[in-house]
Each structure stands twice: as structure tokens, then as C-alpha cells.
Amino acid sequence: MTRSLLQLRISVEYARKRVLNDVSLEVAEGEILGLVGRSGEGKSTIALSILGLLALKGGRCEGEILYRDWDLLKLHPREMRRLRGKDIGLVPQSPLAALNPNVRLGSQLKEAWRAHERGEPDWKPLLESVSLPAEESFLRQYPRNLSVGLAQRFLIAMAVLHNPSLLIADEATSALDTITQAEILGLFRRLNQSRGIAILYISHDLASVASLCHRVAILHQGEIVECNSVDEVFLNPQHPYTKQLIDAIPQLPTVGASAMESGLARR
């Protein structure tokens, strides 16, 4: 196993209500870790805690988040800001809502660049690397003209702009249709392989996790109930909750009659 990039052990409270209880996670350099749990289990809370943005939602985080040599919880807000976007990128859940509706794409990209660098780079390689049209006319558009898939690619482009070491994908594929989802998963895999970016892939969808991640952690009722390699978890689940999750994965229909069931399960 390679060197550890992120190592955290935290508890989180919202208005005296504990949502995360002594949760430990570790992401190695170049690794894709899946974090799985049902909606509302506190997966996004972990993402916000790492980015130091939990206070915006009124949460309080205790423990330690070690990133390389720093404890992020003890870092000065200024230092933390410099880390965000530059070293740790975020790919959000709802791509269209995450883009500023009244700012052109080009300006948003530029803003993200200017947050850490001066001047203006050539956007072409970046846009091409996420399979986006690299034309000027594209950058002059407003987000409302984009499809969800294009928007998500654009957000990924923004997230990898400064070549971060860690990408947090918070339900990044949940809002997408199956085909687009597959494309984006492919994109993540490519970024991981070509640039060595580590990914914390947060999802409630075990199937996508199985296809992308190296290891997977299962979050249940504020605690990590199981954390192991993908193969191990899927073939030999230890915790009853994990079993439940795996059972819920829709199977491809083998007989006509179960087609409906699978369709329902997917929704």
C-alpha cells in the first residue's frame, strides 16, 4: 500500500445532534475510495468536513483530519482556503445548481483559476481532457444552456484545474442518467490513471462504486461499519447492513417477469 494522503478520525454534531460518531477513513495517494451509505447517513458531512466548509451548514467537527503533513482542523482559514480547489477539488451532486446561473462559463473557469493563480492559461487541453468542446463559443455560454452531463464535465474540469491530489466526488453521478453516469465514471477512472489523482467517491449506489473504486467504506448510523477492498466487501460482506445494500443492487433481468421489479428498484 502506498503512502497515506488523507487520514481522518472525526465526530460531527449539528445543533447538539451527533451525526458522525468517531468515523475513521483513510485515502492513499492515487487511490479511489468509495464511501457508501444511504441518503442522510452523513456522507456529505464528511466531504464538507474535509473541505473545512462544515461551519456554513452549522456543523461542528471534532477529531483530526490529517492531509499530508497538516491537520486540516487546526489549519488557519487562510491556509485552508489555499488548499481548497488547489489541492482538494470537489465535484458536486447537482451540476446545474452548482454553477453560478448569471456568470458565463468562461468567467467561472477564470474565477476558479484566479483563486490560486495569476493570468489565464490555455483552456484547450483542460477542456479536451474532460471531453468538452474547447471553443470560445462554449465558454461564452451561460450554465442554463448546458445539459446535466456537460455541466458535470465542466465542474470536473474546474475541480481538476489546479491538478489536485484529491478529488471529492459527492454523489457526483447520482443525478445522471445511466449512460452519462457511465461516461463520467470513465472520466474519473481516466483522471485517476493518467494524473494519479486520488478520489473519495461518495455514493449511495453500490454498483457504481463496485465499477470504479479500489476500496470501499460502508457508513451506517454515523459509523463506519465495514471498510475493505471492493472484492472483499462484495464477495464476503461482514456487516448485516452491507449485506442489505448488496442485496438491493438490481440484477439484470434474466426472465421477463422480473423486469418490472428491477425497474422499480432502480427508481
Place this chain on the structure above:
Amino acid sequence: MRLLLFTFATALLGGELRFALHQEPKTTDPLLMADESAEAIGYLTDGVLIRINRLTQRPEADLAMSWKVAKDGTKITFQLRQGVKFPDGSAFTAEDVVKTFHRLLDPTLHSPIADTFKTEKGSVKVSAQGPFAVVAEFPAPTASIESIFDQVAIGSGLGPFLVAERKSGVSIVLKKNPSYWKKPLPLVDTIRIDIEQNRDIELVRFRRGEIHLIDKLTPDLYERLAQDAPGTAVDAGPTLDSEFLWFNQAKRAPIPEPTKEWFRSTAFRHAISQAIQRADLCRVVYRGHATPAAGPVAPSNKLWFKEGMAPEAFDPAAAARLLAGDGFRLEKGVLRDRSGNAVEFSIITNAGNKTRERMAVMIQEDLTKLGIKINIVTLDFPSLLERMTRTLNYEACLLGLTNVNPDPSELMNVLLSSASNHPWNPSQKTPETAWEAEIDRLMLAQAATADHRARKKSFDRVQEILREQEPVVYLLHPNALSAVSKQVTGVKPTAFFPRTFWDAEHLSTTPKPAGGG
């Protein structure tokens, strides 16, 4: 006699008379009434000993069948009408009159009407002489003694109408008093009085036939009505009211010294007066429904107007000469006083009175031609009053005075230098100028005698002094403008309050003709 027969015929129809008042009456106590709305209700519901006929200006018998004034004007004896009953059936007697005056003169009541019956030497003594005779004895001879009894309501329930319903801020409904002595009057069964502050809406409702009378119309509304509905707008001729401008001459006024200096100069005041085009004010602002004023007394007040007094003629050249003679000089279109101060002052007037605002603008332009700069400031009435009577923080003021009674004593509270309403220098302990002292003396002298010729002589002199000194620049006397619906029969508009319903018991209404409007 024919008129009487006619009214008998319509009396059977009953009907409702409707009009509006601009404000809620502030009191229901007939002895405490000080506002016009309360007075209007009182006029319709209360009986008095003597009623001044608004049309003839003569005193007429009301609850007193006859009266007799002693030669020297210190005593008046009333013979009361017999058989008059209150609504509860009890008879009206001399005792009721005595009780009313006893209450009126009670100092704890603070009745504004009581002042008329008090002098320095004491107050009126009213006593009964048998069940139907009353004697009022005054401590000093009193001029036009009968007319002051028009204001005193005797008991309540003796007038032509009774208050039937009162909705605060909305309406007051009066119903016919079944025990009214002037049988079979009144002709209408009810009078509905709405409270309506907005005069434009009042006019709209009049046009729709919702109300029958408008007692006071502004000149612009009058013109509009006269155009749209000819025959309903009535100009009842000149009133005794006046509109005027005066300069603050009070020593303690917190205004610049040079300004006070100008205002104390008789030449300056004359010059201003001569530079104002009174005829234009009457013609443009009042659309011809006003008469230029020569003084406080309107020419229509034939008994007391000083013969031969003419309004100051418009003569800017003479005004300029007067100013030059007083050390003022015109430099590049700006008038400067002896010390070089540019002549500029403000005129305050009450906000919301469009007629007055318009007059002020015209005066402003007239005086510009003398090189005088005028700033017009409109103030809400309480602020205006505060400045006029208490802080004295103003320079010149444009206002009007409503006069109901043609008698000179009516002007006492304005002309006496000790009066708090003495416009240009109120509440003086002793008169500051010789001419004010002279006015005080003459006004008191005319009030202290019943001899008409002596009174006339004194009051003529007062009018002359006011003209010589011009502390107040009298501008014009407005006409009485009213509106009378064709649905009402018998209305004889006058120039005196209440203009249209002073004989409400004689008025009758016909239903609105179908399709009319």
C-alpha cells in the same frame, strides 16, 4: 301663503336630505361647540331664543316669541313661546333657560361661547320672571345684544331634528323631531350627514345624486360643476370672510433684525400692498367669485363698511417710489435695504389649501417685479398655528378669516392688541404703537355702547387706521359658493353659515328622476 300650501303638499312625501361634513364633530355638547361640524349638527338639533335669519340678517323669534331691549343696552327681556314640549313630553319653561345659562357661565365648563357673555365687570345674570319670561342683565351696555343669543342652545331636543344614529367617522343620521313646535315642519323625515374629508369625492358623490348639498365649494370645483351641471352651482354673493397677508412685527420674533425693520416700515407695507394685483387674484384664483378687499369689512356688510373705502390700487411705480423714499434701492433686479441686505422673506400658509397656495404664487410673482424674493412655505395647520401664536417664528403669513356675524365686535379677538389672535403682534401687555392703542380704545368704545351712530363712528375710524398703517394687507372677500341638487326644493343659499341648510326644516326632497345623473 302659496308657498305654505306647496310645502304642505310635499310634506306628505317625507324623504331624506343628504349632505357631507368635512370633519367629525368634536363634541356633542351644544355649549362646548367650537368646530364647524359640531355647530352644523347643533344648528339642526337645538333650539335657541333668537335665531338670526341667514337670508335677511335679521333676528327672528325662535323659542322666544318676542323680546325687548332696554334703551341703554344692558338688559333684554324675553317672552317665551308657550306649549313647546321636549321629546319626552315635558313642557319648556323659563326654568330651562335659566338652567342653561347657569351651566354656560360655570367657569369649570370652559365653554368657548361663554366669553361672549362675560366682560371685565362680570358676567350676564339670567333670571326667570314667571314661567314664560326671562330677563338677562348685562353689567355694561352691550352692542347688538340680540344676535349673541343665536349661539346659545337651550336644552336639547327643541330643534327641528334629533340625532338618530351616529357612526363615528362615517355618518350621522338625524330624524324629524315629532315634538318640534313649528308644526308640521320639518318636511323631510331624515337628514343623512356623511363625514367626507376629500372635497373631490364630495363633488363626485354630489354629481351621482348621493348627496344633495355642498355648503362650501372651492372656486375650481365650483367652475367645474358650473360647466358640467349648470344650475346646481350657486354663487350666493360676497361673504363677510376675508383673505389677507400680514407681516410679523413682534419684537420677540426669532427672525433677522433687518427683516423686522422692513416689516415695521409703513412705507414698505404700503408698497407691498400696492404691488399686489388684487384683481388678478379674484379673476385667476377665484375665477371671478371674489371682490378685492379694502379692509377687514366686506362691502357687502352695508351696515358697517366704511363708505368710500376702495381697495388699494395696483401701482408698481408708486410702490417703487415709496420704497425708494424709505431707503430701499433696486440693484440688478434685487431690492436692497439701506444697509445693503437683499429683500427676501418667506410667506407661510396652510398646506392643502390650494386656493391660498395659488394666491401666494401670484403674490410671489407680483413682488418679484419689485425685486423682492419670496419663498412660499406651506405648513400643516397645527404647525402654522404654533408658529403664529407661540414661537412667532415666521416672517409673513397668508390666511383668511371666516366671519359669520356682521357686527364689529366679531373682530374684537383679532384687532385688540392683547388678543392671542392679533395677527402681526399677538398678546401684547400694553399696545406697542400709538395706532394700536387707538384701535384698542375705539374697539372697546364701540362695544360698550348700544348707540349705533357712535359705534359706527368708532369703527369707521378703526377701518381708516388699518388702511393708513396696513399691518395686514387685505386681499379679497370670497363669494359664497355652494352646490344645490335639483332634487331639493326650497334651498335659498346665503353667504352665512350654514349656507345651504340654514332653514333645513323648510327643505324637501324629490326622488331622483329615473335615468338622471
Place this chain on the structure above:
Amino acid sequence: MIRALAIGFLIAVLLAALLPARYEKQFRDSPNAGPSRQFPLGTDDLGRDRLSRLIYGTRVSLLLATAAALLSCAVAAALGGIAGLGIADTVIVGAADLFLSLPWLFLLLMVRACLPLNVSPMVSVTITFLLLGALGWAAPARVVRAAVRKLSVSDFMLQARATGCPQWRLLWRHLMPNAMPILLAQLWITIPAYVLAESTLGMLGLGVMEPLPSWGNLLRELEGGGIAGHPWLLAPVLLLAAVVGSFQAVVEREDYSV
């Protein structure tokens, strides 16, 4: 195209407003006259040329009401923005509520009592609009605060933070473009409101004093009705509507819709 027309119109109005006009001259022989060659919009009840008064009144109202509305909206943007971000929120909201509930009539009367009577009409009108501008921030500030509150918890603001955007750039580049249409909408309703408020204040001895014309006192002439058969009296209403509409057309930008 519409934008170009609107700009042209506004420039024309501005230029016309700067033309010399004898707005105070009384032609006393022709009061309340209808339109004629000498008086294209007729005369008022003192025989003053309505067109001259409208032109000069435009100068007074357009410049001052706009300036006052800008002042109000600037204060509203600053205070509402700060409060919306959660800084001194309770203090600012409290102040706004207080401002909205104050008995303004009474306070303005006190202001009038403190001012000297002998001020020239132009000074009086400037003071009035300054007052309006300085006191009118509360209502727009509440709107701005609500908008900023909503915006600051939006997904795109979170995302911008996640890209490491510094605080001031966050406000300037991400919040502002989204709060702007709301603020502009406030501006568009504030300008005509102030034009009318000025005429009401005239009743208290504040505002535009005679003989100075303003849109407010020109509009007040319509109060008593009498428009029937005198359609030219509507000229100030149309001008006000056209000017505010043009402002909207000129400043409205595609990228301001939220």
C-alpha cells in the same frame, strides 16, 4: 434595438431637461388653456406654460429622485448584504424594522420645524430628496437581505467556496451578479415612489416649493380628476412611465435573470 431606442430617448429627455424654460411666468390672461402653438401642452390654473414646467420639472425630479433612489439602494445593498451574510444581522434587521415602523409624518414635521423657513426652493427640494434617500433604505434592505441569505446557502456559492475562491471575490463575482436584478428591481420601484413621495411632502412644507415645478406637483394636479376632455394633462404620467421603462430597458442585462 429597443435598448438603442431607450438610450436615445433618455438622452433626449436629459437634453430637453437642460433647456432653458420660463416655468414660472404667469400668463394671467390665459389660465387653464388647452394646447396651442404658444402652449403646446396648455397652461395651468395660473396661466403657466405646462410644457416649460414639465421640462424643468423633469430636471428636478429625474435627477433628484434617481439620486435619492440610488442612495437608498446603495445603503440597502450594503446593509442588506451584510445582514444577509449573517454579520450584524439582528442589529440591521432590528434597525430596518424600526425604520419601517417609525411615525414618519411626525418626524418629518420635526425636521421641517428645525429647518429655516427662508430656504430657496432648490435647497428645499435637495434636502427633501436627501432625506428620502437616507431614510428609505429599510424596505429594499430587507429584500436584499432575504435574497443574499438565500443566495449564500445556494449550491453554486458552496461550489465557489470549494474552488478556494477568496471571500471578497465570492461576494463580488458570485453574489453580486445574482443579487443585482433584485436590487435593480428595488431601484425601479423606488424612483417613481420618490417622485410621488416628494409631492406628498410638499404638503408638510418640505419638498418642492412654488414656483419650482416637479413631476410630483405636476402629478398632484391630476388629483381632483378633470382628465376627461383634457388628455394633455396626462403628459407627466406618460413621461414618468416612459423614463422608468427606458431605464429598465437600458440596464436590464440578459445575465441578470436568476
